[in-house]
Amino acid sequence: MGALSDRLEGRLLTLLAVATSATLVLAFYYPVGTVLIEAVRVDGVVTLGVFAxxxxxxxxxxxxxxxxxxxxxxxxxxxxxxxxxxxxxxxxTAYQAALSTVASVALGLPAAYLLARFEFPGRRTVRSLTIVPFVLPSIMVAVGFVATFGRNGTLNAVLGALGLPAVDLLFTLEAIVVAHAFYNAPLVARVTTAAWESVDARAVETARSLGAGPVRAFVDVVAPQVYPAVLTGAALTFVFTFGTFPIVLALGGFQLATVEVFVYRLVRDLSYAEAAALALVELVISLGVLLAYLRYEARHTVRSRGARPLPRRSLLPATPTAREWLPRVGLAAYVVVAALVFLAPIASMILASVTGGDGALTLEHYRFLAARQQTGAAFQVRPWPAIRNSLAFGVGATLLAVPMGVVVAVLTTRRYRGRKLVDAAAMAPLAVSGIVVGLGLLRGLVFGVEVAGWRITASGAVAIVVAHAVAGYPFVVRTVAPGLEGLDRSLVESARALGASRVRALRDIELPLVWPAVVAGAAFAFAISIGEFTATVVLATGGDVYTMPIAIERFIGRRLGPATAMGVVLLVVTGCSFVVIERLGGESRGL
Structure with missing residues (x-):
């Protein structure tokens, strides 16, 4: 019996890998494949006519x-x-993605320089907050930008108070680019800061001792170690903004529609073949950029082991010299711009939720939500079901995404032939349209699939949980994999030499050491589920499984006030969920 148990334990990782692969095939590859096949198969006949x-x-x-x-x-x-x-x-779509990438890098690099090279009170807190915009629900941020840059928004109120003419940035390319920079500049800052902190100070000191000036030492020593991270952030930004949907739908409309918006429009018009062909074009471009990113990342992984980081300077020295003042003045100007881009939308949304049409403070928008909850018709969106559904879907998606992400992270950090192919296949959900995933699940799981004479169907709620898990698990992989990659392999080898199975070593040694990364991955998965809009808008159509982002989208098309109030509710729920997950993670680490 003990031998059988040991044999099963030894094969458990393989079984988990098979189960994860089967889940991905059923929840992602098969639904996406059935949709994309429609681009080359019309009325049962294989043809390239639609695509051509x-x-x-x-x-x-x-x-x-x-x-x-x-x-x-x-x-x-x-x-x-x-x-x-x-x-x-x-x-x-490619043009706005390129502009958004440039704007994100331009906003993210100064933040990385500030965090990596200067010491100031609250630096760690600021660094932790750099990832918050990236996980905020996009439809909520869109509401914030409407409240800030709309005709009656905060920006025009400030301009009017200063006697300046009003501007209306809604439904402009500029608004889309700035909103994308809000999301992706913190991502660029985070990956670049990590690379900057991995630069070995001894290499810089050696260059200076050989006669190189500060600029030459930066160009020859620091920049070559930092720019791979910048390119990584830029590649990810391009992929994310090329497949953008909620931001463009809310701030650009169909006047400035991207590929994703038109795929949604074609799906809504039941033009499935044309939608599938257009989605295939989007997939080829996004997946090509993603594959290039993964290949580049594999070749330029930052190794910080044994490096002595560059010392940080005080941001506010007691007696700064004229040379020290120059970068600080530039950083002060950057802080003003960053405050307008990052803080104004959230602050404007909160302010608009408690402001009436006459500018006076009021709670009428929250009272509207409460009244809708009590007296709303069955076909109308009500707040509590939206909150309840979002939390339930978030928990379900997290419970599914975290084990999948951990298993894939383990597989992609082992040395074997074909590892890069496995990594690329596992990361494919990052490059595939959420509309396509939602449509595939709708026409597959929800409508039903014939298997060996049995018809397998699932409810819209189950399909939404699956779609959210597919969207979230790549972020678990990218959070856990670097921790596993950086572990001291001698610890695992010692455990294996003492008779521990591969699964036992993973459970008792590796996972406890990377547990904070697992908790962070769970927080990512939950936050992405809470804010997911693209696949949900397809799967929630005509049902009572709408979520908070869907409720906000339906409100924003009619009344901005209730939309901002619902956005604040979503912000509170997301923030509280992060706190709960981190507390649970902290308790588990102490066991």
């Missing part, structure tokens, strides 16, 4: 469509250089 027609359509590909139609590359290049060139939906 899409490529030759200037509405989608602009001047590049002429290249697919057979025109010479020279003529197409001249058309691109002309002032009246057409980008098409795909071209515009």
């Amino acid at each position: 027609e899409l490529l030759r359509d200037p509405f989608y590909f602009g001047e590049a469509a002429r290249l697919f139609a057979g025109e010479s590359p020279v003529a197409v290049a001249r058309a691109f250089l002309s002032p009246d060139r057409r980008l098409g939906i795909v071209g515009f």
Whole structure:
């Protein structure tokens, strides 16, 4: 019996890997595959007609469509250089993603420099907060930007008080780019700060001792170790903003629609074949960038073991020199810009939730939500079901995403042939449209799938939990994998030499050492589930399984006040959930 138990324990990791793979196939690859197949299969006939027609359509590909139609590359290049060139939906999506990437890097790099090179009160807290915008629900941030930059927003109120003309940034490319920078600049700052802190001070000291000045030492020693992290953040930003949906839908509308918005519109119009073909184009571009990122990351992994980090300088020295004042003045200007981008939307949303049409403080928007809860019709969105559903889906998605993420993290940190392929396959949900995932689950799990004569169906709530888990588990992988990769392998080898199985060593040695990363991954998964909108808007259509982001979207189309009040509720629930998860993680670490 003991031998059988040992044999099962030895095969447990393999069984967990098989179970995780089967879950991914059923919850992600099969639904996505069935949707994408519709791009090349119409009425039961395999054809590339829909895809070819899409490529030759200037509405989608602009001047590049002429290249697919057979025109010479020279003529197409001249058309691109002309002032009246057409980008098409795909071209515009790539253009706004590129602008958003530049804006995110421009805002993220000064923050990384501030956190890595200066010491000041609250530095650790500020660094911890750099990840908060990235996990805030996007539809909530969109409401904040409407409250800030709208015609009656906070910005125009301030401009009016100063006697300046009003501006309306809604439904403009600038609003979309700034909103994307709100999300992704903290991500760039976080990964770049980590790389900056991994620079070995001894290498810089050696360069200085050989006669290099501060600028030359930075260019030759520091920059080569930092720019891979900058490129990593830029690649991730491009992927995220290329597949953007809620931000563009709320701040740009169909006037500035991206590929994701048009996929949603085609799905809503039941044009599944055209939607699948367009989604396939989006997948190829996003997955290509993601694969390049994973390959680059594997080649430029920062190794900080044994390095002595650069010393931090005081941000406010007692007697600063003229040279020391210059970077501090620049940082002060940056703080003003960062406050406008990062703090104003959240503050404006909170202010708008307690402000009436006449500018007076009021709780009428919260009273509206309470009244809707008591007297709302069955077809109307009510606050409590939205809160209850969001919490229930978040818990379910986290319980599914964390084990999957840990297993994939273990598999992708082991040395074997094909590891990069496994890593790329596991990270594919980052590059696939949430609309496509939602549509695949809707037409698969919800409508039912025939298997060996049995029809397997699931409720919309189960499909939403599955979609949220698929969206969240890659973040668990990217949080846990670096910790496993950096562990001292001699500890595991010693346990194995003493007779511990592979699973026993993982359970008793590796996971306890990376437990904070597991808890952080759980917080990520839960926050992503709470704020997920793209797949949920497909799966919640016509049902009572709507979530808080869906409720906000339905309110914002009618009344901004209740939408901001619901956004504040979502902000409170998200914040409290983070605290609870971190407390539970802290208690578990003490056991």
